[in-house]
Amino acid sequence: MNSTKYLMLIPDGMADWKVEKLGNKTPLEYADTPNMDEIASASSCGLAITIPEGFEPGSDIANLTILGVDVRKYYTGRGPIEALARGVKGDWLFRCNLVYVENGIMVDYSGNRIENSEAKKVIEFLNREKEWDNIIFHPGVGFRNIAAINGNFSKAPVTTPPHDITGEPINPHMPRDGELAELIKEVIKWSAEVLPEVTDKANMVWLWSGGKLPEFPKIEERYGLKGAMISEVDLLYGIGKGLGMDCVYVDGVTAWIDTNYRGLARAALKSLRNYDFVVLHTEGIDEAGHEGDAELKVEAIEIYDEKIAGYILDRIDLEEVRIALLPDHPTPIKAKTHVAEPVPFAITGKSDGTKAFSEKECKKGKYGLIDGLKIMKLFVS
Ligand SMILES: [Zn+2]
Numbered sequence: 451m452n453s454t455k456y457l458m459l460i461p462d463g464m465a466d467w468k469v470e471k472l473g474n475k476t477p478l479e480y481a482d483t484p485n486m487d488e489i490a491s492a493s494s495c496g497l498a499i500t501i502p503e504g505f506e507p508g509s510d511i512a513n514l515t516i517l518g519v520d521v522r523k524y525y526t527g528r529g530p531i532e533a534l535a536r537g538v539k540g541d542w543l544f545r546c547n548l549v550y551v552e553n554g555i556m557v558d559y560s561g562n563r564i565e566n567s568e569a570k571k572v573i574e575f576l577n578r579e580k581e582w583d584n585i586i587f588h589p590g591v592g593f594r595n596i597a598a599i600n601g602n603f604s605k606a607p608v609t610t611p612p613h614d615i616t617g618e619p620i621n622p623h624m625p626r627d628g629e630l631a632e633l634i635k636e637v638i639k640w641s642a643e644v645l646p647e648v649t650d651k652a653n654m655v656w657l658w659s660g661g662k663l664p665e666f667p668k669i670e671e672r673y674g675l676k677g678a679m680i681s682e683v684d685l686l687y688g689i690g691k692g693l694g695m696d697c698v699y700v701d702g703v704t705a706w707i708d709t710n711y712r713g714l715a716r717a718a719l720k721s722l723r724n725y726d727f728v729v730l731h732t733e734g735i736d737e738a739g740h741e742g743d744a745e746l747k748v749e750a751i752e753i754y755d756e757k758i759a760g761y762i763l764d765r766i767d768l769e770e771v772r773i774a775l776l777p778d779h780p781t782p783i784k785a786k787t788h789v790a791e792p793v794p795f796a797i798t799g800k801s802d803g804t805k806a807f808s809e810k811e812c813k814k815g816k817y818g819l820i821d822g823l824k825i826m827k828l829f830v831s
Pocket of ligand 1: 462463508509510512736778779
């Protein structure tokens with residue numbers, strides 16, 4: 451009987467490019483990461499392509515790919531995945547950011563980091579004030595909310611993630627292509643008129659990545675493993691639910707550098723007792739990348755190394771728990787957004803001589819450059 455447990459650690463957006471300010475090292479190379487290096491030293495490593503050609507480098511695409519889901523077959527949008535997470539139903543489901551726009555420029559995709567309680571008030575206000583019967587806004591986490599739209603529309607509109615147009619005019623990026631696009635454009639414009647009445651954190655909603663609910667292949671059916679998902683964001687819980695995994699929630703998480711690391715690490719350890727396959731996805735490092743702040747990203751990586759990787763390593767036996775460590779995609783601080791480039795990965799079990807967890811070192815690893823869809827096979831079989 452195989453009693454091996456599997457823990458997949460996904461520090462969102464951790465991979466990066468060389469940064470001049472950091473002596474031409476990547477934040478991961480520059481940061482002091484003894485624990486992730488220890489994982490790499492017990493691993494065979496490589497680089498994985500997590501964004502299939504033709505797809506935007508979103509966390510949804512990247513995480514689905516590393517969890518073995520072929521997005522070319524199964525993906526319908528980010529909004530629908532987050533709707534899965536919240537149990538929200540509807541014909542069309544969109545991510546609905548609360549954003550801040552000034553003089554037609556996207557200033558802040560996160561509504562100045564609006565807090566849950568205030569965001570919830572905003573969502574209630576929108577539902578009260580709106581004139582459309584077929585649209586319902588649903589609260590999520592902070593600026594990350596959902597809009598459900600009912601109706602017989604022929605296709606999903608083309609939309610742009612707001613974090614991709616920070617500092618840019620919004621007009622060229624308004625939803626387009628079809629009736630549904632026209633409707634959500636109206637909603638966005640309307641929100642700009644009414645939001646100042648209720649908050650000064652955000653002055654517009656931004657609907658994007660809409661589609662119908664997806665049907666992903668289940669982890670248990672494919673790999674015979676009972677799975678648990680731990681994260682700080684709806685997106686990953688939606689993916690987890692879509693894959694038939696149980697969702698384990700942690701109090702006090704912020705999806706930022708000040709999150710409840712202890713709670714997240716403990717939830718992973720506890721889940722390993724009850725489940726075969728545990729995913730621990732954390733968000734803070736990615737947000738530091740979006741900020742374009744090299745020092746902050748290095749700090750976030752070092753905290754992750756100590757409080758997640760180190761805390762867990764101290765409490766498990768690598769003979770019993772196999773670890774896969776990999777970011778979903780790079781979020782280079784120079785780009786301030788995700789890029790579709792390969793990520794370093796380490797899978798414990800057999801050392802290939804790799805000594806450090808970094809883009810450069812993993813590239814020299816045994817596996818070389820692989821399709822991210824193969825990660826699950828390498829990991830659990
Ligand atoms: Zn991501």
